[in-house]
Amino acid sequence: MADIAIEFIDVVKKYNDVTAVDQINLSIRRGELVTFLGPSGCGKTTSLRLVAGLELPTAGQMLIHGRDVSRRPASERNVGMVFQSYALFPHMSVLDNVAYGPVIRGESKHKAHARALEILELLGLPNLSRRLPSELSGGQQQRVAVARAIAQQPEVMLFDEPLSNVDAKLRRKVRAEIRELQQRFGLTAIYVTHDQEEALAVSDRIVVMNAGRIAQIGTPEDLYDRPNSPFVADFIGDANLVDGKVAAGCFSAGNLNLAIPGEAGNARVSIRPERIVLGGSAKPGSISGEIVSATYLGSRMEYVIATNFTELLVSRPIAEPRLGLKQHVSLVINEKDLTRVS
Structure with missing residues (x-):
């Protein structure tokens, strides 16, 4: 279907005798933010890495905008990723960090910097463009990491527990900013977290995972008001x-x-x-x-x-x-x- 951005078709991921992802089937629409939620070891981060191309499925197919990318490496997928650690280059300015992706793809530095400044302006960070990451707060580093991913003009955005390094007071503000940016740019996004409140706040739909399988998929309201199992009822709130x-x-x-x-x-x-x-x-x-x-x-x-x-x-x-x-x-x-x- 034309409005489907990401598809998992009977996806399995095994590490020797351990099955991390077990027969997942899921479709994510264009412009939708879907959160993978579950306890440690449930398979949510592995599922994200399968979309990114950082892991390849043992069985099944991964499709992005209808293209089978199951065996393609990360470099051949137009995917932006925001890591837990932000992974900013410490020796580069904010501006150079944001412009890095377009520059290594062959875009002129002048054009890449111009786009980076536009994105920093949208994120409320234009005055920080010359600073180094070490001179920023945790919340500012998070926004720079998001800006760098957006500058690559990805087909899909992936967030791997992006608020794990942000202090409790900033989490509410930063998660609202991430949601606002995702909607403003119309980004298709997958968001991984183990925090139930965070998932309820940012998601169009939530995929609750347990032991490598999907336990339930639904809107935040569906999962909270109509859980389909004791596990989901107890895990969501x-x-x-x-x-x-x-x-x-x-x-x-x-x-x-x-x-x-x-x-x-x-x-x-x-x-x-x-x-x-x-x-x-x-x-x-x-x-x-x-x-x-x-x-x-x-x-x-x-x-x-x-x-x-x-x-x-x-x-x-x-x-x-x-x-x-x-x-x-x-x-x-x-x-x-x-x-x-x-």
Whole structure:
């Protein structure tokens, strides 16, 4: 299809007896930012390197804009990459770093510098063009690394955990800048991270990976609100995973009884901590519990509440009245906030 930029077709990557990527099938549209998310060793970085040509597949095909690049080296793919370490040349100025790709491809230094200055202007870095990387902050180095990749006019942009070396306060700002630039230039991008909040913030779609396989693909909202397995529910944000039974269209666990679609039998459901409503006294349709821990987290309180069937994590805004340890409370869970995951 003309609007497909990247395709994985039955892609497998093995290292001796270890299967790092196991039979992946995925299509990424032009101008889309797709994030590979998962724990260490899940295959997300290997998948990125397969697109870049830094690794070649053991089996299957890699296509970029319809061209089979499965056996082509990195030098024959028009792909820009932003590494964890930024990989800026320490002896070169910001301007020369950004212009480096076009210059080595044979473009005149004058023309390459002119384009580099335009991109630095767009990124808000024109006054830093003569500085060395060592004279920049982490956030500035990150933007220079992005500028250098954009200057190559790549068909595809790859981000390998780009915020791992940026301090916590800068991450929110830099990730917003990366997303804004990707949309402004209409770049097709793959973004690798193990940070769930980062993935939710920057992505059009997220590919959750586990043990070399794709566990689920969807928009941030899909994955958060409709996880398809206990692994995805627990990995994307916090989740209460509750075991019970489904009979006659009702899920039951202890004194929790809520309507739910699906087949009868043993079931596990996911309930997000912030969707549970707390009250000080019993209400119709509520369950009762006792607070066994209360944690202050600045913008919210997190409570662990013991019920007659399990302990539930509950997150409430800090503006709500504070509740104390051993306090008996009612918990209200709406049917729409229950997601069956097994």
